[in-house]
Amino acid sequence: MEAELKELLHDLESLNQSLPDPSHRASIDKLRLRVEHLTSLEMSGPVRRLKVQDMSAEVVDSNPYSRLMALQRMGIVENYERIREFSVAIVGIGGVGSVAAEMLTRCGIGRLLLYDYDKVELANMNRLFFRPDQVGMTKTDAAVQTLSDINPDVVLESYTLNITTVQGFETFMSSLKNKSFCPRKEGSGVDLVLSCVDNYEARMAVNQACNELNQTWMESGVSEDAVSGHIQLLIPGETACFACAPPLIVASGIDERTLKREGVCAASLPTTMGVVAGLLVQNTLKFLLKFGHVSPYLGYNSLKDFFPTMEMKPNPQCSNAACLERQEEYFLAKPARDAALKAKMEAEDLSATEVSLHADNEWHISVVDDNELDSMGAASTDALPEGLVRELPSADEPQKLPGSEPPLTSIDDLEDLRRQLDALNSN
Incomplete structure (x- = not known):
């Protein structure tokens, strides 16, 4: 529409210059003013955006699909x-x-x-x-x-x-x-x-x-x-x-x-x-x-x-x-349909087991399974550095209660007890 109005203005200007009688120029000037007014209205109207061939994820103000592609x-x-x-x-x-x-x-x-x-x-x-x-x-x-x-x-x-x-x-x-x-x-x-x-x-x-x-x-x-x-x-x-x-x-x-x-x-x-x-x-x-x-x-x-x-x-x-x-x-x-769904679920389970539990991430955090430590021989040890001793007993060792050990008895005491028993039996 804007191009057509500009072309009409050009035609009116050419007509105005070609007329031999100056009395007709007033009417042409009036028409020209009306066309110029319509042109200004057209240019001040809402601007329609052009069609977009492909959706883009580029984050710019001129991209109508950037928020959707997010x-x-x-x-x-x-x-x-x-x-x-x-x-x-x-x-x-x-x-x-x-x-x-x-x-x-x-x-x-x-x-x-x-x-x-x-x-x-x-x-x-x-x-x-x-x-x-x-x-x-x-x-x-x-x-x-x-x-x-x-x-x-x-x-x-x-x-x-x-x-x-x-x-x-x-x-x-x-x-x-x-x-x-x-x-x-x-x-x-x-x-x-x-x-x-x-x-x-x-x-x-x-x-x-x-x-x-x-x-x-x-x-x-x-x-x-x-x-x-x-x-x-x-x-x-x-x-x-x-x-x-x-x-x-x-x-x-x-x-x-x-x-x-x-x-x-x-x-x-x-x-x-x-x-x-x-x-x-x-x-x-x-x-x-x-x-x-x-x-x-x-x-x-x-x-x-x-x-x-x-x-x-x-x-x-x-x-x-x-x-x-x-x-x-x-x-x-x-x-x-049920067979296809079952096959799909089995394929998803298989792919889930093949993929590592924790993928690489930007924070360089990794999680290691306890079984992996055992297979690598990374067993924990209770050995202390030289010169250090424990104040408390180790929790891994069975503790012995005080007085729970049997009293030590010598061989002489046993012989004495045997003689006493023999004397009792003879009576």
Whole structure:
């Protein structure tokens, strides 16, 4: 834009010099002033950073990834730059989804797929991420606008659609399994789906798609009173799907739409949604980069700062047919999976015994096993230097109590005792 405005100024100057009638120059000068004003506004606007080809761990102020790459230097992750190879789909760009998208963008995720059908309203300003100047824009377009300014390295794909409709669901399925931006992972689809929707119908649509595609996903939600929330990891066949353990509202046969009253909306706190989004993305990073423990289910109660956690196994009588198929596949693959896990554990134990207990360190501290001292003949000795004696007895020698030795008896005394005994016997 700046180059185009400068070119326009040049054209106006050429036109001003070529006009024979001086009366037209006033209009041209007026146009030139307006173009100069627009140029100054463009130059004073926010500066977008250029794309970065490779992540660098160099600690300089101009490196946007130095703090992230420090995780690798500190041994938390083996190779943090792998994050650029992953694709994550976020369904629902609301209070949780928009913040999760921003966190992943700042972490340098490779590609984000964003799904929502709603528009930004002033009523959304109590939440994080969206701005008043974005009111009227679709949430997906507003998200792309903000996220592309934060990190232009992230590939952003937006889908303004409702996944609960037939056409929307088909587009959703197609985008999950056919889109891939990394040549080494062509055709592999997305690595993880994050469900950040606020209704049961949309959650069931995500559940159905992930069960059919055998796609791992994470579900999240915040309560209507805005003081509690949760995240949940769902692996088709291995853990309970969303239909395996339906909410009480569904188990009771109540229509969710009948519970919403006219003119009454759910409470919404940016704090609760920020906490849930942080927990969701934290577990997403652990899942993708293979570090730490990924929580199967983690709740959050802000009133007591309580974080319950638990595991949920799949329901053998689940109503979802695709879930039952995934359960059967998981059961059939169990022997091979157990054998591979056993071989891996044995290999780790073998490598652990081969590696020395204490590696070299910068403080030159070494620890020697007692057995090594015995094998080297380094036995301790109680010998004292010449001229020194012990004040106390040695603890290693058995001590003799005073008076415990039998009295010494001479041979003459024994003969005398024998004569006395013989005299007694003769009587």
